[in-house]
Amino acid sequence: MKKNTTESKLTKAANQQMAEPPAFVWENIEEELHPQDSKRKFAFWWFGSALMAIIFIVLFVNIDQDKNRTTTDIATSNTTVHQKNTIQNNQTTLLSSNKRTTKDLDLNDKLTSDDVTSDDITIEKSIGSTQSNRNNNSIEKINKGNALIATLTTEYPDYLNSTTSNNTNSSRNEKRLIAVHANNSVISKSNKEDRSNISTHAITSLSTNFLIYDRADISYNECPKFNKKLEFKPFVEFGVLGGVHNIGLSQNNNIHLYNLRKNSESSWYSTGLYTNIGLNISKNWHASIGAEWTMSKDRFESKIEGITKMIVTFDPANGTAIDTSFISGALYNKGDITFHFIDIPMSLGYTISKDKWKYGIELTGLLNIKTFSEGKIYNDSEGITSIESEDNIYKSSIGLGLKSSIVIARELNDDFTLQVKPTFKTYLNTINNENYSLPTKYKLFSISIGLKKYF
Amino acid sequence: MLYDNYSRQMYSICLRYCHDKASAADALQEGFIKVYRYINTFKNTGNLYSWIKVIIVRSCLDQIKKEKANFSLDIDHLSIAEHNYELDLNFDDYTYKKILKILDTIPPGYKLVFSMHVLDEMSHTEIASILGITESTSRTQLYKARKLIKKNMLNYSIVHTNVVYD
Known part of the structure; x- marks a missing residue:
């Protein structure tokens, strides 16, 4: 069947039409045409995921065991546990209202060698805003990515609304442990009976990723150890x-x-x-x-000692011996x-x-x-x-x-x-x-x- | 690469046959998968563009059928003399896009055969093979398509003129 001239023009126009297909079309075609690559990718990701899962489980079990141990330790000394506060430094309102916390921080107090930690800290805390609710349930260990991360505003709203009047009794001869954590490390810790003024610089100069750890009424020996966690x-x-x-x-x-x-x-x-x-x-x-x-x-x-070498010299003209000599010494082989x-x-x-x-x-x-x-x-x-x-x-x-x-x-x-x-x-x-x-x-x-x- | 050379033209064809871009993309994808799988069967003596185009058009039809389970061509078996098939259409005053708009106004079966024969240069034998109809039916559809298009072009002109002079 023949086409008229006008239709031919239309055909030509149709053939000249072009449109850019979406990029995923080619990706899907490749995926379909090379299933082996896909399988390999799948195997790779499957293996990677399985490996990650194993690592995660190992770490989780380890952390969990550590948590149980620490919680037990604290629970046994619960009679003396009265208050612990955890405060983020970017909560300026809280810091200004919580005078007890701000007073007890002393940046110059250094960690002892036993307490020195690097980037790997386990630490526990308990939160109890009032005497009545300080019980074992309020004891909690924080170990989140080896950093102390808690947001009082969301996790402990009761504490925010309470005053600090019942935190400690200044007349007691109490020992206190204060540790400041910055960049996942304990940078300062004190254990003292008096309450010197805090250096506000200690708080304001720290990065936002830190917490102040404050534990009152616990003897030094009962204070948590900042031991290094098991790590691979x-x-x-x-x-x-x-x-x-x-x-x-x-x-x-x-x-x-x-x-x-x-x-x-x-x-x-x-x-x-x-x-x-x-x-x-x-x-x-x-x-x-x-x-x-x-x-x-x-x-x-x-x-080999005692070797004697005899050298005979011949006359080249007639082949008769014209001289004989002896050399004595040792034979070396090195x-x-x-x-x-x-x-x-x-x-x-x-x-x-x-x-x-x-x-x-x-x-x-x-x-x-x-x-x-x-x-x-x-x-x-x-x-x-x-x-x-x-x-x-x-x-x-x-x-x-x-x-x-x-x-x-x-x-x-x-x-x-x-x-x-x-x-x-x-x-x-x-x-x-x-x-x-x-x-x-x-x-x-x-x-x-x-x-x-x-x- | 094959895909780089032909994908734009083929996607344009897919857009013409399919209802939306997503369907067109699916049709293009399935079509090219077939192209790559059966490229060994292509004989170098033939026209590669035409060979790919037939596969893509088939893929478009498959896509249409997939989306509309009850898809069927409204094809009647008119018996028309061969000389009546050719109608003198005058497209000179119409752009390609306008023609496509007019094509949308005719029944799908007519549109399909017209597109395949006129725009995609397929023979009635190929069309019959692809659509599962006889060559005679294909010719009939084309005749009717041309007739309707001519009529609709006239309507389009009137509407267009009215719009202009309103």
């Missing part, structure tokens, strides 16, 4: 090591070879590299796994022996903190996955040969080992710690092959210097 802090560490080693030979009925090797080999030095990934599983404990390469060098020197050990260390450590320093110990189980050695050595036939050409002397993998270290560390900043570890390492098995006549043990004393990066 991952880290990576890497470093170098240097030290001295010992290749211990046993005689084992081959005294001659033993003597030859004993006299020809001497320990020289050891060096190496290591890296670990790990987790701080509590304030004091950490665990890690990694890889470690150690290289130990021995010197080989064989000296070289190096090098051992390479590749281990997988699995460590458990305990450290205590003092200011920016950490001290502790670390026990490590080693799995030697590869050992290789090279250099000169006396073989079973008591001839000097190369280790590489003798496949019966040293093992290619040793098996298990142990390592113990003393940890001395210094925090450089929140993320990095410099650590020095004097370490003793040994393998539980001999490093020689089973059919070699001289059992050989390896021991290393080293000092490692490394950096630990926390995440």
